[in-house]
Amino acid sequence: MSILKGKPDDDIKIGVYVCHCGHNIASTVDVEEVARRAKELGEVSVARDYVYMCSSKGQNLIRQDIMQLGINRVVVAACSPRLYEQTFQNVLRESGLNPYLLQVANIREQCAWLHEPGPLATEKANRLVKGAIKRVIHHSPIEEQSVPVFPATLVIGGGIAGIQAALEIANSQQIVYLVEREPSIGGHMAQFDKTFPTLDCSACILTPKMNEVARNPYIRLMTYSEVVEVSGYVGNFNVKVRRKARYIDEDKCVGCGICVEKCPWSTESEFDADLGVRKAVYTPFPQAIPNIPVIDKERCVYFLKGKCRACEKFCEAKAINFQQEDLFIELHVGAIIVATGYDVFDPTPISQYGYGRLPNVFTSLEFERLCSPSGPTGGQLKLADGREPKSLAVIHCVGSRDQNYNAYCSRVCCMHSLKYSHLFKEKTGGEVYQIYIDMRCTGKGYEEFYERVQGEHVRFIRGKLATITADSPDSETGEKLSLSCEDTLLGGLVNIPVDMAVLCVALEPRHDAEQVAQILRLGRSRDGFFMERHPKLDPVATMSEGIFIVGCCQGPKDIPDTVAQASAAAARALAMIVRGKMETGAITAAIDETLCSACKVCNALCPYGAIFFDEVSNVSRVNRILCKGCNVCGAACPSGAISTRNFSESQILAEIEGVLV
Amino acid sequence: MSFEPKIVAFLCNWCSYAGADLAGVSRYKCAPNVMSIRLMCSGGLEPSFVLKAFKEGADGVLVCGCNLGDCHYTDGNYKTLMRMTLLKKLTEQLGIEEPRVRLQWVCASCAEDFTNAVNRITEDVRALGPYKKEKVEVESGKNT
Numbered sequence: 085m086s087i088l089k090g091k092p093d094d095d096i097k098i099g100v101y102v103c104h105c106g107h108n109i110a111s112t113v114d115v116e117e118v119a120r121r122a123k124e125l126g127e128v129s130v131a132r133d134y135v136y137m138c139s140s141k142g143q144n145l146i147r148q149d150i151m152q153l154g155i156n157r158v159v160v161a162a163c164s165p166r167l168y169e170q171t172f173q174n175v176l177r178e179s180g181l182n183p184y185l186l187q188v189a190n191i192r193e194q195c196a197w198l199h200e201p202g203p204l205a206t207e208k209a210n211r212l213v214k215g216a217i218k219r220v221i222h223h224s225p226i227e228e229q230s231v232p233v234f235p236a237t238l239v240i241g242g243g244i245a246g247i248q249a250a251l252e253i254a255n256s257q258q259i260v261y262l263v264e265r266e267p268s269i270g271g272h273m274a275q276f277d278k279t280f281p282t283l284d285c286s287a288c289i290l291t292p293k294m295n296e297v298a299r300n301p302y303i304r305l306m307t308y309s310e311v312v313e314v315s316g317y318v319g320n321f322n323v324k325v326r327r328k329a330r331y332i333d334e335d336k337c338v339g340c341g342i343c344v345e346k347c348p349w350s351t352e353s354e355f356d357a358d359l360g361v362r363k364a365v366y367t368p369f370p371q372a373i374p375n376i377p378v379i380d381k382e383r384c385v386y387f388l389k390g391k392c393r394a395c396e397k398f399c400e401a402k403a404i405n406f407q408q409e410d411l412f413i414e415l416h417v418g419a420i421i422v423a424t425g426y427d428v429f430d431p432t433p434i435s436q437y438g439y440g441r442l443p444n445v446f447t448s449l450e451f452e453r454l455c456s457p458s459g460p461t462g463g464q465l466k467l468a469d470g471r472e473p474k475s476l477a478v479i480h481c482v483g484s485r486d487q488n489y490n491a492y493c494s495r496v497c498c499m500h501s502l503k504y505s506h507l508f509k510e511k512t513g514g515e516v517y518q519i520y521i522d523m524r525c526t527g528k529g530y531e532e533f534y535e536r537v538q539g540e541h542v543r544f545i546r547g548k549l550a551t552i553t554a555d556s557p558d559s560e561t562g563e564k565l566s567l568s569c570e571d572t573l574l575g576g577l578v579n580i581p582v583d584m585a586v587l588c589v590a591l592e593p594r595h596d597a598e599q600v601a602q603i604l605r606l607g608r609s610r611d612g613f614f615m616e617r618h619p620k621l622d623p624v625a626t627m628s629e630g631i632f633i634v635g636c637c638q639g640p641k642d643i644p645d646t647v648a649q650a651s652a653a654a655a656r657a658l659a660m661i662v663r664g665k666m667e668t669g670a671i672t673a674a675i676d677e678t679l680c681s682a683c684k685v686c687n688a689l690c691p692y693g694a695i696f697f698d699e700v701s702n703v704s705r706v707n708r709i710l711c712k713g714c715n716v717c718g719a720a721c722p723s724g725a726i727s728t729r730n731f732s733e734s735q736i737l738a739e740i741e742g743v744l745v
Numbered sequence: 746m747s748f749e750p751k752i753v754a755f756l757c758n759w760c761s762y763a764g765a766d767l768a769g770v771s772r773y774k775c776a777p778n779v780m781s782i783r784l785m786c787s788g789g790l791e792p793s794f795v796l797k798a799f800k801e802g803a804d805g806v807l808v809c810g811c812n813l814g815d816c817h818y819t820d821g822n823y824k825t826l827m828r829m830t831l832l833k834k835l836t837e838q839l840g841i842e843e844p845r846v847r848l849q850w851v852c853a854s855c856a857e858d859f860t861n862a863v864n865r866i867t868e869d870v871r872a873l874g875p876y877k878k879e880k881v882e883v884e885s886g887k888n889t
Contacts, residue, residue: 204749715785740801
């Protein structure tokens with residue numbers, strides 16, 4: 085019988101199995117009556133009740149009836165199908181019956197437990213069972229399918245999340261393509277000075293991993309590259325990557341840096357959060373991987389005015405190539421790990437904090453660069469006039485936990501604020517004020533670090549900062565900042581004069597997260613971060629089979645959590661690759677081509693792009709591997725041509741009739 | 746015997762059905778007049794299902810999906826919202842009083858939203874009395 089509009093098979097023999105669930109069901113519903121009433125229906129060959137249907141004895145009852153009585157449709161009236169449907173499907177499978185010839189009537193959670201004992205509860209159970217019986221007549225076998233998994237993984241983003249995931253997979257001797265948009269891998273972690281709470285130097289723990297990436301023969305590193313197109317499905321993704329022109333031949337360049345040295349043109353360094361300068365031909369930072377410079381076409385005077393070519397003149401390896409063009413490369417992979425990271429919140433719109441207007445107000449990322457020995461000041465904290473600051477205010481929750489900007493907590497700021505306090509004390513010995521809403525120090529060793537910093541005479545003021553102005557009354561030079569905020573513990577307004585202020589800005593979804601979500605068909609949660617399959621039990625997978633999300637693109641998190649999540653995603657990708665195949669869902673839509681009127685309404689509705697139009701046959705078709713079986717297409721099809729397996733129109737209509745008549 | 750309404754509820758598998766299960770697990774009590782039918786997504790609810798229910802003698806229909814923004818299939822419940830808005834216009838024109846058709850978002854942890862919705866529609870429909878399909882013969886066009 086077709087799953088679509090076909091008629092039921094002639095010889096249908098239904099077995100109905102009503103569970104007492106100890107007293108759970110039996111104390112509210114008259115289970116024997118339910119079995120008796122079921123037996124009265126013409127289609128039912130056998131109806132039994134048993135104390136625990138899910139026990140091995142209970143399962144055997146079903147198994148025996150299938151084997152001995154030739155039962156070919158099974159109704160189990162027990163607990164929610166969300167709990168034991170798979171158990172009973174296995175009973176059918178083991179007995180040689182297709183597992184989808186089963187229907188579960190939920191008479192525990194949605195009947196016995198919801199209602200008072202009595203005839204009304206039994207009546208409802210009867211109706212639910214009758215609905216299941218009428219429905220199961222329309223069930224037909226569904227072939228479960230599996231797809232081969234191509235043994236290669238794409239990792240998008242070369243920050244610590246992407247690096248970790250790529251290394252885990254490559255260390256299992258499986259091919260990984262690591263695609264990074266910037267000229268070097270390293271991400272935000274490469275920009276940090278120290279890491280909380282252990283105060284490890286960030287570069288010291290990151291650069292060995294970056295070198296490992298460069299050395300590992302199983303990693304195909306593609307920097308200065310972007311994923312522009314993804315098609316296909318789990319196990320078989322086709323990915324188009326744009327390798328932006330570096331204007332330097334990667335095979336010839338030896339990384340001597342003479343081109344950078346000789347380049348006469350400078351601009352702000354993005355890596356130094358625009359505080360430092362870089363050349364028009366540059367590597368973002370000294371430990372860059374790969375150690376191959378990039379010519380910035382927007383800044384290079386040769387590209388702008390047609391004259392210069394100093395780099396080309398001095399390059400002994402003849403690696404400079406101004407004719408280079410963007411390359412498009414096609415990759416074939418079985419799994420995709422998305423590790424695209426975050427953007428930092430731009431505090432300019434909060435004009436009362438003076439960022440961009442007052443020279444000594446910095447963001448957290450800028451402060452990281454100022455502290456870094458490889459940063460624009462060589463690690464020395466300096467004010468705009470060159471003096472060393474004597475006092476610092478660290479402002480928490482700028483753009484986080486703020487209904488005007490982002491409602492969520494950015495999770496890492498409390499801890500890096502404490503780190504800044506410690507570093508400032510260490511470098512200058514000056515005063516530090518922490519202006520916080522709540523201190524959230526919840527990781528391993530974090531609370532201890534908080535206590536340590538408290539012991540370093542840092543002043544903690546609980547309140548939300550109101551304004552930062554440059555007209556502090558007690559300033560000698562007139563250049564001091566004046567902070568006005570409410571101290572909610574003292575219950576009054578306070579004014580704090582400081583030399584320097586750091587705004588701990590929120591971690592936000594990447595500005596182009598929407599485009600990436602469209603390319604990969606990912607969902608996004610209300611805060612704009614990519615949506616995981618389940619917030620607790622599956623925070624790594626997504627609703628797109630074979631695509632995993634790790635690190636801050638899923639939500640703000642610190643380095644240890646990011647690394648753990650990256651390893652988890654790698655394990656998931658490896659599990660698919662090592663097995664070589666993947667089972668995909670059986671509940672998928674099907675189109676009756678004889679009914680399809682080629683209106684294409686369904687094509688646009690599908691959230692997974694699983695429906696495509698076959699121009700030759702002039703009908704829409706479903707890709708069963710992409711389809712998740714929501715039946716949004718089926719509900720919209722004006723010709724009634726689409727039906728979802730195991731939730732077909734005829735099945736649901738029969739169930740409606742069953743529960744009512 | 747007093748009038749006991751017969752009401753069909755269509756619940757999406759991921760939020761509403763789980764929410765209704767949770768109501769049972771939490772031992773909340775509600776009227777035994779609502780029979781649940783599980784769908785994968787409320788967006789997969791074909792309008793004909795609602796009409797079929799009235800045709801077969803239902804006195805009311807409750808449709809439940811995930812909260813807006815929380816759909817397991819990204820945005821299926823927005824499609825439900827649009828479809829139900831249109832469908833309610835149709836059912837009213839067919840003479841099915843407004844309170845007999847209801848849309849309620851029930852998340853997987855919103856057990857009380859489910860029992861409240863069940864009790865409310867049961868009371869409202871009880872007050873209206875039985876739906877007499879003879880009054881207006883529902884022809885869904887697609888499945889009759």
